[in-house]
Amino acid sequence: MSVLAVAEHRRGELRDVSLELITAGRRLADATGGDLDVVVVGGDVDAFADRLDREGVDTIYTVDEGEEFNHEVYADAVEQLHAELEPTALVAPNSVNGLDYVPAVAERLGVPLITDVIDFEAGDGIEVTREQYGGKVETTYDVDADQYAVTVRPAEWPKAEAAGDAAVEPFDADVGGDLGTTVNGFEEVGGGDVDITEADVLVSVGRGIEEEDNIPLIEELADTLGATLSSSRPIVDNGWLPKNRQVGQSGKVVTPDVYIAIGISGAVQHVAGMKGADTIIAINTDPSAPIYDIADYGIVDDLFDVVPELIEEFGGEAPDV
């Protein structure tokens, strides 16, 4: 069995998940003693190939087409290389761009696709583990197919670090023709006066707060503690706090000394932004909320009871909400 992993880069940088893919891909290939091949499409492919040359990689295929990600170029290139190599497993990151081309490639190839895989057991076929119902349960799936595709969750496998001696081969893909999707550029959002990544202590509010009118309660706690206020995504989606307060995959990655998550469930995209905090404290009514999997301390209770008490402990006055 062989494995084909598709690297990811953006704006000139190879993304970390590409090196994680090598670790996961190697483990998968090892299960049956097969090859691990990596393909990188677009950008400075030779420089990327250099960085992708890690222990365990057999061949790196470079497809010198375009600068940035375009799903049609990726889909064409991966489909054609797949036809040539006939790998058992196609492995790609469960990233925003991964989810923009892998489902199309899997459809074209007629192979089953399992997304956001957090673990697997390979042998005859593969059994994968993924999360469901907002991370409250894990499920395993047995994939009984000669060929399949999986996207793997970022930051679940360590980055492959050791240098390798892979062969590098340009792959001449027939891509392009008429591209129905044109990428015109990028824009960075979430700037502004507050930089939550600088804060030592973050008091972070989630959907458990229920209403915009209740936000001052958490604001008061942050003030009383001399901490900075941040939030999960729904609070920003609702327009209750500006984008620069959002912690998570599509917001900011923060690493404070203390992170107090109040009424936040701990969805994977939120956790991606705060799991590096030194001490994580959760206040959440739901003992099965996934935030407790990464919290160091927790209070399983109603935030509307606990937070006013806490404000008073420090001599503040809780607003009526």
Added chain:
Amino acid sequence: MKILVTVKEVAEVDDEFSISGLDIDESSLEYDLNEWDDYAVEEAVQLSEADGHDDVEVVTVTVGPERAEETVRMALAKGADRAVRVWDDALEEAQFLDLDAKAELLAAVAEEEEPDLVLSGVQAADDANGATGVALAERLGVEWAAVVNSLELDADAGVASVRRELEGGVEELTDVELPAVLTIQTGINEPRYASLRGIRQAQRKPLEVYDLEDVGLDESVVDSPVERTDMYEPESEGDATVWEGSSEDTAEELADFLRDKGVVDA
């Protein structure tokens, strides 16, 4: 112009829940309109209400059992014009519907409806495959864009100018030729609440129910190389210290902890 919106009824799990067999016990589940699809419905309805778009029809499509009609009616109450629901004994009996099956079912309806634009959600809150919309686009042989948080439609030029929300606060500005499937991200708009009038009107809006034969498919659609083998509560990786007691007690514990940490000196 016709906009097709894929609408899923998702299951939410109670704080206390149990697993029976390979799924969450029915008694621990509550159902709701998928959050991402709520934004997709709103986006479609806003397009239909915008100046110069008064000939826009918004149709929802749902693969789901009769129970899902409550959710479908909610989408109708929020302004969709009519709804299609696909279900069948063969689907009811399947262990679960894999990605491919759902794409095939949704594609069968889309081929019948021939929409100019399909709006889907980035992910279903329960399954979180994050893949159905793009798989559907490929099946239909149309363009697509995943994780769209801004949409400007130039129907005459046949182009959707979108922003794709990438990781780390970076957005990609992309033009997509129509027809296309866009997977809609939360925050793209402000979903409305259904008005009482909307809810009343929704009762009279057409909701067609199709079985497999009606959409030109047969039982083989549920055949899948993927089989669910287990479902369990993950073992907690952390070993969180949980402070117990009254709110007053736990707040005091936390306060002491924060003082010890030097977070606050008071």
